[in-house]
């Protein structure tokens with residue numbers, strides 16, 4: 001397993017080495033020691049979740065207020081276009097977006113540190129996303145921003161076929177920015 005850095009400080013991508021044979025494949029999806037060597041506390045992840053999305057579904061952009069939420073995300077089936085927006089005041093990349101494809105070929109695990117907006121779009125008929133977070137889910141701390149906010153200018157690869165009412169009702173980056181900067 002190798003570790004790559006994402007475009008923002010603290011973002012990591014753990015890329016395993018799948019072993020294929022005539023039965024299928026085996027792959028390690030996470031390595032506690034490697035994660036710890038990169039400053040993560042594997043024991044901190046208290047909730048495991050899985051969501052299934054159909055082609056073109058968009059989920060995002062979601063961030064957590066307070067001390068934020070660290071997240072480990074992988075696509076167990078299909079492929080997703082995963083997007084992060086740096087919402088950490090004082091960060092040199094504050095307000096910038098970055099994307100990576102996560103899929104069931106490479107099985108990369110994306111580490112998202114606290115303070116970033118996260119969202120993704122399903123690139124396949126079915127996309128199963130598994131993720132771990134380091135705090136119990138609390139909707140009262142959610143902050144959302146519109147996936148198509150013109151100030152963020154995120155490029156999504158496909159037309160949006162499904163999105164939640166919550167995500168459609170999300171506010172602008174300008175509003176979120178004011179809230180984050182106090």
Ligand SMILES: Cc1cn([C@H]2C[C@H](O)[C@@H](COP(=O)(O)OP(=O)(O)O[C@H]3O[C@@H](C)C(=O)[C@@H](O)[C@H]3O)O2)c(=O)[nH]c1=O
Pocket residue numbers: 049051059060062118119120137164166
């Ligand atoms: C995220 C979550 C949702 N739920 C419930 C609330 C709701 O009834 C249903 C669906 O919730 P949502 O519409 O918020 O799910 P979703 O839009 O998939 O939310 C997720 O989006 C991606 C992009 C993330 O980064 C995640 O952290 C999370 O915010 O599941 C939980 O009970 N626990 C959870 O941890």
